[in-house]
Each structure stands twice: as structure tokens, then as C-alpha cells.
Amino acid sequence: MAMPETAARTRIQEKNIRVILDAALEVFSGAGFRGATLDQIARAASLSKPNLLYYFKSKEAIHRALLSELLDTWLAPLRTLDSGGEPVDEIVRYVMRKLDMARELPRESRLFANEIVQGAPHIFDIIEGPLKALVDEKASLIRKWTDEGRIAEVDPYHLIFSIWATTQHYADFDAQVRGILRPEHDRHFDDAARFLTHLYRTALTPD
Amino acid sequence: MAMPETAARTRIQEKNIRVILDAALEVFSGAGFRGATLDQIARAASLSKPNLLYYFKSKEAIHRALLSELLDTWLAPLRTLDSGGEPVDEIVRYVMRKLDMARELPRESRLFANEIVQGAPHIFDIIEGPLKALVDEKASLIRKWTDEGRIAEVDPYHLIFSIWATTQHYADFDAQVRGILRPEHDRHFDDAARFLTHLYRTALTPD
DNA sequence: GGAGAGTTTGACCAATTGGTCAGGATCACG
DNA sequence: CGTGATCCTGACCAATTGGTCAAACTCTCC
Numbered sequence: 350m351a352m353p354e355t356a357a358r359t360r361i362q363e364k365n366i367r368v369i370l371d372a373a374l375e376v377f378s379g380a381g382f383r384g385a386t387l388d389q390i391a392r393a394a395s396l397s398k399p400n401l402l403y404y405f406k407s408k409e410a411i412h413r414a415l416l417s418e419l420l421d422t423w424l425a426p427l428r429t430l431d432s433g434g435e436p437v438d439e440i441v442r443y444v445m446r447k448l449d450m451a452r453e454l455p456r457e458s459r460l461f462a463n464e465i466v467q468g469a470p471h472i473f474d475i476i477e478g479p480l481k482a483l484v485d486e487k488a489s490l491i492r493k494w495t496d497e498g499r500i501a502e503v504d505p506y507h508l509i510f511s512i513w514a515t516t517q518h519y520a521d522f523d524a525q526v527r528g529i530l531r532p533e534h535d536r537h538f539d540d541a542a543r544f545l546t547h548l549y550r551t552a553l554t555p556d
Numbered sequence: 557m558a559m560p561e562t563a564a565r566t567r568i569q570e571k572n573i574r575v576i577l578d579a580a581l582e583v584f585s586g587a588g589f590r591g592a593t594l595d596q597i598a599r600a601a602s603l604s605k606p607n608l609l610y611y612f613k614s615k616e617a618i619h620r621a622l623l624s625e626l627l628d629t630w631l632a633p634l635r636t637l638d639s640g641g642e643p644v645d646e647i648v649r650y651v652m653r654k655l656d657m658a659r660e661l662p663r664e665s666r667l668f669a670n671e672i673v674q675g676a677p678h679i680f681d682i683i684e685g686p687l688k689a690l691v692d693e694k695a696s697l698i699r700k701w702t703d704e705g706r707i708a709e710v711d712p713y714h715l716i717f718s719i720w721a722t723t724q725h726y727a728d729f730d731a732q733v734r735g736i737l738r739p740e741h742d743r744h745f746d747d748a749a750r751f752l753t754h755l756y757r758t759a760l761t762p763d
Numbered sequence: 764g765g766a767g768a769g770t771t772t773g774a775c776c777a778a779t780t781g782g783t784c785a786g787g788a789t790c791a792c793g
Numbered sequence: 794c795g796t797g798a799t800c801c802t803g804a805c806c807a808a809t810t811g812g813t814c815a816a817a818c819t820c821t822c823c
Contacts, residue, residue, distance in 0.1 A: 353799075361790085361800070380674060384590035387781060399783080400801055408781065462673050462729075466666055467587060469731040476735035484736050501758070506737060507744075507751035514725035515718045522669075522721075524676040528683035529691050530713060537714075544714035551708070551759045557814075559769085566769070568820085594811060606813080607771055615811065 352404055366404055368394045370418060373411045378456040381463040382412055382471065409471075416464070416472060419457050424480070426450065427509075430487050436494040437553050440508075444545050447516035452538050458520035484509060500553045515545055559611055573611055575601045577625060580618045585663040588670040589619055589678065616678075623671070623679060626664050631687070633657065634716075637694050643701040644760045647715075651752050654723035659745050665727035691716060707760045715760075722752055 352362065372393035376385045387408055391398045405411045426446040430439060451458055464472055484506070491505035519526060519541055530537050559569065579600035583592045594615055598605045612618045633653040637646060658665055671679055691713070698712035726733060726748055737744050 359790090359799070365800090381588050381591060381670075384588060384674070386779080388779085397802060398781085399803085402782065403800070406782095459673055462669075463588075465729050465732050466669050466673060467591070469735070473731065473735060476732055477738070480732075481736045481738070501754070503754060504747050504751045507748050510725060510733065510748075511722045511751070511755065514721040514729075518717060518721035522672050524680065525672050525683055525687075526717065528676070528680060529688045531684070531688070540711050541714050541717075544711045544718070547708070547710060548718065548755065548759045552755045566820090568770070572770090593809080595809085604772060605811085606773085609812065610770070613812095 351406060362404070365394075365396065365400075369396065369401060369404055369411065370415050373415050374419075374456050374460060377412060377415065378459040378463065381467065382408075412471065415460070419460065420475065422454070423450075423457060423461065424483060427483060427487055430490065432490055432493075436491075436499045437550060440491075440500070440512075440553060441546055441549050444512050444516060444549055445542060447512060448519065448538065448542055448545065451516050451518075451520035455520035455523060458517050459523075462517065462521040498555055501555050503553070512549075515548075557610075558613065569611070572601075572603065572607075576603070576608060576611055576618065577622055580622050581626075581663050581667060584619060584622065585666040585670065588674065589615075590674075619678065622667070623682075626667065627682065629661070630657075630664060630668065631690060634690060634694055637697065639697055639700075643698075643706045644757060647698075647707070647719075647760060648753055648756055651719050651723060651756055652749060654719060655726065655745065655749055655752065658723050658725075658727035662727035662730060665724050666730075669724065669728040705762055708762050710760070719756075722755075 358366070369390070372390050373385075375393050376389045379385075380389070385408075387398050387401060390411065391401050394401065401411070405414065426443060429446070430443050461472075464470075465476075469476055488505035488509065491500070491503075491508060494500045495502050495505070519538065526537065565573075576597070579597050580592075582600050583596045586592075587596070592615075594605050594608060597618065598608050601608065608618070612621065633650060636653070637650050640646075668679075671677075672683075676683055695712035695716065698707070698710075698715060701707045702709050702712070726745065733744065
């Protein structure tokens with residue numbers, strides 16, 4: 350009845366699990382957990398609903414698998430923030446990487462946005478745990494840079510929040526951005542890159 | 557059967573409509589349109605479900621009434637951006653007003669955030685219409701300031717987007733902010749104000 | 764204090780939703 | 794090529810959901 354939990358995966362399992370998670374990303378990111386239905390996911394995956402439930406035992410299980418599959422990808426840019434190199438350049442490079450992700454993985458961004466806006470019911474433990482640990486670590490690094498006078502004196506936590514906010518905005522609030530910047534809707538990522546580079550470079554360069 | 561559409565409102569209508577919209581704000585902002593149920597709203601309003609539908613003829617009607625009631629409040633700060641006064645101060649003041657709103661009206665912020673993240677299905681016409689018009693107007697004002705050399709050369713649209721993003725972040729992604737800044741969770745708005753003041757003041761002050 | 768407007772409710776309904784199940788189809792492999 | 798494991802489906806189910814309706818209750822105002 351249910352999929353066997355043996356170690357190795359069949360070719361068919363490999364393919365269908367991938368198809369299901371991609372369909373789930375499409376649907377969950379556009380409607381949130383509660384707004385998404387198994388029928389929608391099944392249709393997007395071109396599978397029958399009972400067949401979905403053969404691979405994942407519940408809607409929650411699909412959601413959980415999706416989030417945990419994407420978490421590493423999503424946090425990778427922050428992990429690469431490194432103590433080597435010029436601090437201002439390092440931070441601006443991080444901003445650019447995050448902006449690239451908003452352009453290339455908007456569904457992933459909206460998946461997390463939906464989850465957090467609604468109180469992060471399924472991932473609050475991740476936020477309080479591994480995410481907080483990672484942010485604490487990088488905040489210390491930034492604090493060291495401010496203490497050494499290599500970047501302007503700013504609160505490292507709020508710096509990180511502002512970078513998340515400004516970059517993910519282009520994925521999460523895409524509908525609003527497009528509604529306002531109607532005509533040339535593809536160059537606007539370049540304009541955003543220029544603006545954010547100026548914003549952070551001038552604000553972080555020590556006097 | 558349905559509430560009479562006479563011009564004047566009864567004392568009872570006045571009160572119950574207010575109670576319903578407040579309950580709806582609570583529920584919609586926490587769960588999004590699709591995630592919210594009439595039962596939840598009815599419970600939050602301490603009314604029976606059929607009684608809700610006596611005052612509003614559908615779930616959509618409640619949502620619509622709520623959005624249109626809140627729209628003016630929500631856009632008020634941008635409207636006050638004025639050509640009088642020192643440009644940098646004027647923009648920083650706008651940032652502070654938006655940050656105050658994120659602190660004092662987080663439910664309203666999340667209501668719009670939920671709506672936009674999911675593609676703005678109910679308000680896309682407002683975004684393309686009145687909102688775009690207002691933003692275009694204020695973008696012209698900012699452009700004038702950059703042309704006159706009174707603030708640094710930045711793209712006015714992306715400046716506005718970044719202000720929305722950084723300030724609303726504290727309401728919309730509150731769950732994440734709280735998860736990461738665990739201990740002193742009330743002073744963090746002051747820290748945010750200090751950070752954002754520095755960010756925009758240094759980035760906008762002309763060389 | 765009574766009549767008509769305005770308000771509230773319990774019972775009900777059809778559609779949707781997440782999930783189950785028995786059995787049939789298909790695949791891998793000796 | 795057959796047999797056991799894997800894969801897939803139609804039929805079904807209970808719970809939830811948005812919404813209706815007739816009847817009862819309550820308020821207002823003459």
C-alpha cells in the first residue's frame with residue numbers, strides 16, 4: 350500500500366518524488382500550506398491523488414520534505430560570508446548573491462515567505478535553532494569588522510535583516526513590483542542591483 | 557434575510573460591522589484569504605456564522621471591505637512625502653513613519669503581505685491603478701531632488717521599494733525576527749530605527 | 764404596548780478536502 | 794516467462810467549508 354522504506358530508491362521513485370516536489374513547490378509557493386490542495390499538486394505533477402499519497406503519507410509530509418530539501422540551498426549564500434577579503438566587498442557580494450537567488454529561485458523565496466508571514470508554524474524550530482546559530486555566527490564576524498573600523502558602525506543583525514528584506518522583496522512581492530514597474534519588467538533586476546550596491550557600499554564604508 | 561442597504565446605519569450595525577472587520581483582520585492577517593475560515597472569524601467576533609453573513613454576503617465581501625477600509629491608512633505615510641523641507645530629512649522621516657506603522661499595525665501589514673505574496677489576486681487592479689499613480693508621483697519628486705543634487709543619485713523606484721521592504725519586514729517576518737533576536741524582543745524596534753536612519757542618511761546624502 | 768423593521772439562530776445543503784483501501788497493472792529479476 | 798515486489802487507480806469516506814432559509818427573537822418608534 351505505502352511506499353517501501355528501503356534504503357535505495359527505484360528509478361521510478363527517484364523520478365516521481367522529484368516531480369512531486371517540483372509540483373508542490375509550484376503550488377505551495379503560490380498558495381501557502383493551507384491554500385494548497387492535494388488535487389492541485391497532483392494535477393501539477395500529472396499524477397493521481399492516491400498516487401501522491403503512495404509516495405508521501407500526507408500533505409504535511411510533502412511540505413516538510415520540500416522545506417528540508419530547500420533549506421540548505423536557501424542559506425548557502427550567508428554561509429559563504431567570509432572573514433577573508435575586504436569586508437565591504439564581501440557584504441556587497443552577499444547582497445548580489447541574494448538578489449540573484451530572488452531572480453532565479455522566486456518560488457523558493459515565496460515558499461519561505463508564505464510560511465513566515467503566517468507565523469512560521471512548521472519551521473519555527475529551525476529558525477530558533479540552526480538559523481539563529483548561523484546568523485549569530487555571521488553577526489559576530491560583522492561585529493568584529495565594525496570593532497576594527499573596517500566597516501561603519503552598524504548593528505549586524507539589522508544589517509542582515511535589511512539585506513534579506515531588500516533582496517527577497519523582488520521575489521516575494523513580485524506582483525507589486527511588476528504592477529508598478531510595468532513597461533520594462535526585465536531590466537529592473539539590473540536597476541535593483543545598482544541601487545543596492547550604492548545603498549550598502551556608501552552606508553558601510555567607514556568615514 | 558439580508559441586511560437592509562438603507563443609507564443610515566443602525567447602532568447595532570455600526571458595532572457589529574466594526575467587530576466583524578476587526579475579527580477578520582485578525583484571522584485574515586494570520587492565515588491569508590484562503591487559510592481563513594468563516595468559523596474562525598465568527599468565533600473571533602463572538603457571532604454566529606449565519607449572523608456574519610447577515611452583515612456581509614460572502615467571505616470575499618468581508619475581505620474586500622477590509623482591504624478597502626485599510627488602504628488609505630496604509631498609504632498615508634507615502635502621501636505625506638513632501639517637496640518642502642530638506643530632502644534627506646524628508647525621506648528619513650518617511651522611513652521612521654513606516655517603521656512606526658510596522659510596530660503599531662503589524663496585522664494590517666501582514667494582511668497586505670499575504671495578499672501580495674500570493675500574487676495579489678484581489679488587489680492587482682489597485683496596485684496597477686491608484687498605487688502606481690501615487691508611486692509615480694513621488695518617484696518624480698525624488699527624481700527632481702537627485703537632478704538638483706540635493707540627494708545622491710539613486711533610482712527613486714528602488715529606493716521606495718527598499719524602504720517598504722526594510723520597514724515592513726519587521727511586521728511581516730516578525731516570527732523570524734523574534735526567533736533570531738530572542739532575549740530583548742522589545743528594544744529591537746529602536747535598534748532598527750537607528751540602523752535604518754544610518755543606512756538611508758549616509759546613502760542619500762550627496763557627496 | 765403593539766406593529767413592523769431589524770437581528771439572530773439552528774438546521775440544513777452541496778462542494779471540497781485530506782485520506783483510505785482493495786484490487787489490478789506493471790516492472791525487475793532469477 | 795513467471796513470480797513477487799513495486800506502482801497505480803477508482804470508489805469511497807468523514808470532516809470541513811462557504812452559504813441558505815424559515816422561523817424566532819428584539820429593538821424602535823408611534
